[in-house]
Amino acid sequence: MILHELMSYEALRFIWWLLIGVLLVGFAVTDGFDLGTNMLLPFAGRNDLERRVIINAVGPVWEGNQVWLILGGGAIFAAWPQLYAVSFSGFYLAMFAVLVPLILRPVAFKFRSKREEPAWRARWDWTLFLTGLVPSLIFGVAIGNVLQGVPFRLESDMRIFYEGSFLALLNPFALLCGLVSVAMLLMHGGAWLMLKAQGPVAERARSYGSVAALLTLVLYALAGLALWSWIDGYRVTSVLPTGGPSNPLLKTVAHQPGAWFANFAAHPWLWAAPGLGLAGALLAFVFMRARRGGAALLASALSIACIILGVGASMFPFILPSSLDPRASLTVWDSSSSHLTLFIMLVVTTLFIPIIVAYTAWVYKVLWGKVDADAIRDERGHAY
Template sequence: MILHTLIDYDILRLIWWSLIGVLLLAFAITDGFDLGTGILLPFVAKTDIERRVVINSVGPVWEGNQVWLILGGGAIFAAWPQLYAVAFSGFYLAMFAILVGLILRPVAFKFRSKREEPEWRARWDWVLFFCGFVPTLIFGVALGNVLQGVPFRLSSDMHIFYDGSFFGLLNPFAVLCGLVSVAMLVMHGAAWLQLKTEGAIAERTRFLGSVAALATFVLYAFAGVLLWAYIDGYRITSVINPIGPSNPLLKTVDGHVGAWFVNYAAQPWTLAAPALGLLGAIGAWLGLRMRREIFTILSSAVSVSGIILSVGASMFPFILPSSIDPRASLTVWDSSSSHLTLFIMLVVTAVFIPIIEAYTTWVYHVLWGKVDEQAIRDESGHAY
């Protein structure tokens, strides 16, 4: 018996759909507070030493946190090649803007304190703000477009045609989702800064973080209402073959308003995801107001997780619906790599993900504690 047949093809597809979600969650929770901290930097730190405290709160960990984004991109490329092809070609300019932010961020970290001129450092501080705000906004805008359907189609030989434009992505609902993303990660960044700083920085952080937590609750709830009442969702109307070939054109799909909420009615336990998104935001708000540091960061992480999981729960089994040819929509069952490829990747993942998790846990354990202003002054040759 061939080894990879020990796990059925449909189970492997489900596992990899789940693993992509896990990688995205890991990125949002860890690198999310990095991005949120960058957005907050110009507003919670008024002096140069305060800004250095904020930067050094994430300086030792941000590079490791980005590993989850790299793993997620690589996993999509290998496990869901059609998704990778459509997303990275259709969202090309948006992806380029994200990459500009992610490329400039390490430059800003390294060069900001190389010179002592206030103007020099202030410019790099705003670069860090840009590198936090722009990727965060675009991630949300992209997700909003995915929920509405992306304007692509497939030819009979699986050739991909994208009929949209960059500015077409900036529709009202997608921009609203972008604002949800910004508010969510500002809340998460504030939870992190409350954990890692003290004094005036922490006080300013609590105020702005409280506003962001309430904004997350309101904007996310409003986006949910719009999605239920006005936005077309998609449902497969033909027989589903979980072990069928990776050919999206073999199915039929219907689109109608409210279709994204069918899964919640069929599987009520999935309502836990949006509930956690809302309750976590309220918990983060309470934690910031009550100065409960651990409770706040955990509540914020729960909110981030719930908001992201609610998208996966509502869309399943769709991964990337098409707004102009619903039949071409990519789903869990018809857009994956081969059975053997998914199995080999699963074996590799089972080996390396625990190693990465163990190392990450050890790093956070070693770096646990507050970032002290005096320590920054004393370690001027080593701190950012």
């Protein structure tokens, strides 16, 4: 309890904001190449054996990678209850559109090889393609809508009212952000297949991944330009106590053109995040053309991580702005759980995150190496 009293509410809120960012990056970088590989399945694999090689490149690790998504959802629920309430209720249909493909993915992995009929396997191959495409697109669309503001309001008793619709989420800027997400995960999947596959599969993955890297570069730059030119940001216009009560209605907020770039103007070193996002995509393209799969994978991971971190740096201290009632916008300083809750969770997280990272690293070490097409053909030790 002494340590609890020594750690200020402000520090705990900031630490948990950082941890949410780490969990989101962890999910995007690990499960991201699974989603990208699924999108490449019908194109990088031209026959049944090649497609089985692609499936077995991610089959042993996708479940472990998805743990980061579960951790992120749990952390939001416990650390930022108002954020969880608004996003998981207001974005219900969008969440459903993500969960259905994620549920279908293991079904497709398991059922695909139960029959040898080409039509049966082709249907499951396209199902796997959609289980990669749909979540990748929706995740980006969600970020695009958050940057524009979400149509919710709070009553004085903190009851939440969401007044948006699913179709309204599919606006031009949000779809542009969705395309950025699809492109960067395709890039990541291409780099992963270069590393894990051999022969024609690796070459096709290299070609598609190279195009995706260039698209990531171009689309991300266009999204940044659109954010600067067309999208008004949000700015707190009153005093916002960093250690005050979790009541978003105690502040005033205004729309302001270019507000999402104010943090970069005040702290120029933050430009490293979007800069490395662009540089990582460019390096991924260069390394793919040079047939350096490992370096391409690291570069694409750098690009994905910095693109996500760039959004967080741009929005801070906002975590969910409201387009209906800007003062109801949720920030790092006024929408968290209690001081004690954040502290207890931090202790638990400090204990368990290293265990998860160590176990994940061990699994990747054990499963390292190229997928052997001959072993798949002979059914030696492969699950899919």
